[in-house]
Amino acid sequence: MTSAAEQITQACPECGARIEGDRRFTLWCAACEWNVDPAKPEPERGRVDRARRALARAYGEKLLGEVAQGGVLPARRDTSAVLAYALALAVHAVTAVLLVTGVWCLVRGWGGVGMVAGAILLAMAVALRPRFARLPDDRPVLRRADAPELFALVDDVARSVGTRTVDAIVVDDEVNASVSTYGLRGRRRLTIGLPLWEILTPQERVALLGHELGHYGNGDTRHGVVVGTALQSLGQWRYYFAPIPNPSGVQILVNLVYVVPRLFVHGVLMLLDQLTLRTAQRAEYLADREAARAGSTDAAVGLMDRLLIADSAVTALRREANQAALRGHRAAQRAEARAEELWDRLAAHMASVPGHEYERLRRVGARRGHSVDSTHPPTHLRRACLLRGPAVPAAVTADADREGRIAGELAAARAEVARGIVRDGYQG
Template sequence: MRSATEGTTRPCPQCGNEIRADIRFITWCAVCDWNVDPARPEEKQERLERVRRTLARRHGEKLLAEVTTGRTLSPRRDAPALFAYAIALGVHGVTLALVAGGIWCVVSGWGGAGMVLGLFLLALAWPLRPRLPGLPEDGPLLHRAEAPELYALIDEVARVAGTRGVDMIAVDAEVNAAVTTYGVRGRRLLMLGLPLWEILTPQQRIALLGHELGHYSNGDTRHGLVVATAYRSLTTWRYYFTPIADPTPGEMVVNLAYVVPYSLLQGVLMLLDQLTLRATQRAEYLADSVAARAGSTKAAVGLMDRLLIADSTAVTLRIEANKTRAARRGTRQTEGRGNELWEYLAARMASVPEYEYERQRRVGVLRGHSVDSTHPPTHLRRERLLAAEVAPAAVVANVDRERRIAAELADARSTVARKVIRDGFDD
């Protein structure tokens, strides 16, 4: 329910308490939680995703309890992590066996039935092969020579995290940021989502960089090369064995043949989730600690609040991009409106009042909001930061540096804005 008037008050229809009414935001009651979550969506998720969400909340709560009772979080390789490595090596071992068997059959059965069997085994091994990620192709890439100030800031934050900086920055339209590796040499890549970057304060941006760089030094098992490639291989195989929806009578027979391999693959994936999720959640909490050390506790907490309104950010960007696309009259106007897109988004998100953040926090508790199914619930991450010792900023934002970084990102901002306006925004 929304008010028709901005900046007024009215009595709560449930408890009578005076509540604020603003046409831009949901009207709700902070006393009785009336209308706090009027549009709670029905969760229509596949089984694996539901399990991940359940485990994320469970492990997040347990780890938060460990922190608040004085137990220290530290990166470690425990028995579940070692078991996960063993399973991952087993997956790669199956691939190697298929390749070896296929080659042997082809060579020994050249010209006969053995060659057909060998080619079949090699075809099976192909989708299961470990695939190293490459550089993304759907957004601008920033090399160090093109953005020396941004790379210098990342290097400074990396020293606080106890690691080194990144080798490449990819800019995209995600309301998110992430780090990964690419190529045979395992070079480091920072994926920087402009919608998130643009709605953060300079100090919150430092906290964001601290969080992402913290993942390189905190023992995140799931993102290690061995487990990550095995996980991708299993996910690919599960896709191939997924039962056909609305099958014909003939396809029903195929679905029956898929039951056993699909169930086996689903079970192995769920087991890997169970074994690695606690370590992944621990890694997120540790990365949050780095965020607080780099940008300050206040900035890290502010970053958590910004993550809570990520959906609102996406909706705002989508609406504004659609308006711009509908109103454009030519290339020049599109270019000008594209350059204004990020300023509008930042101003819109900066106008979000504190009571809307509080509503989002309460909604987060009800829904178990998290960045994705591998992260602890956002409200627990926020609680953990507030429960820890207050940390000052090790890296302080500088107005001149911010201006130079903005200049370095100018071309990327225009490129991504044009792409969002041209193709639409799909978060």
């Protein structure tokens, strides 16, 4: 993986301005924006997806306007959040009714008819029950004893944003990070994607932790147990009522019977999604504020820029995996050595991304309303929000000694994740 710039200079075919660029990246004109967005945006999947994207962008711009006018975006449960909570409870109530009715039918019997009906209702209740996440068994999971210095850093960040720390840290190969809960007791889990972690500066890593931990206390109902499990249950309901493909005979009748319940479930799912959308977007802005508080405004802005070019990291890792696959048996023999070097090559590649590529992607984001998904405000708006008002200093600093100790604690996970990328390929 080369990190050397491949400079190119030419005149813009539209306005004639001088363009200086890098052959590895899109050549474009900053003066007239010729070729700034040569790739066509991915088409949305139907009218519902288009509507969600448009609404998400409108919410993001409205929330940014509130900040620009001096608003502080307090973490609160507004009317939509309360309605979402009530609707989620109603979803769980349906599951409870199925369970109770199924038991009642089994007890009553009714000459065998009740036994059959009860068994069916109980099976439905079990299938549609709220599911609580578990820790994965196919990825490295770190406990406090495994990585005391990393947990100490997370503890410091948690105190700076005013929340409780995590109970486990999962390491995977995503260019991302997230928080969630697991188990009946609602223990906290932080997931760190090593490809993202490895391309961040120490302070940007602190900002990343501040952003993720900030989600625990900013009113994001989607991260809560009640609404989160209701969304999962509705998704399961929709799966069961999905039409049978290429139906024949009785299957055609089944599809017809499923139409009404399928539309009803889809409508409830969309309603719950819309009720939580604004809260989810506000939560992202609030989490960005916690990122700046923990790691500094400059670090939080740098994190936004890194997220903006995340696709470049994905492309680089896919190239690594493809090169290993082409080498065949030799690649398997050298997998260990290549895994040890993978993160250094990735960091070198990302460090070589020129400033004009960042600027191009910011302009593309402004055109498209770039975001991770509809629950996130467009990335360029999040960056603009961070730059509003005076810069905030870091509450938590990561010195070189601490970074060295954390790197040692992550060494085994780094090697395991890198081996998986080189050996098994990378989907991103």
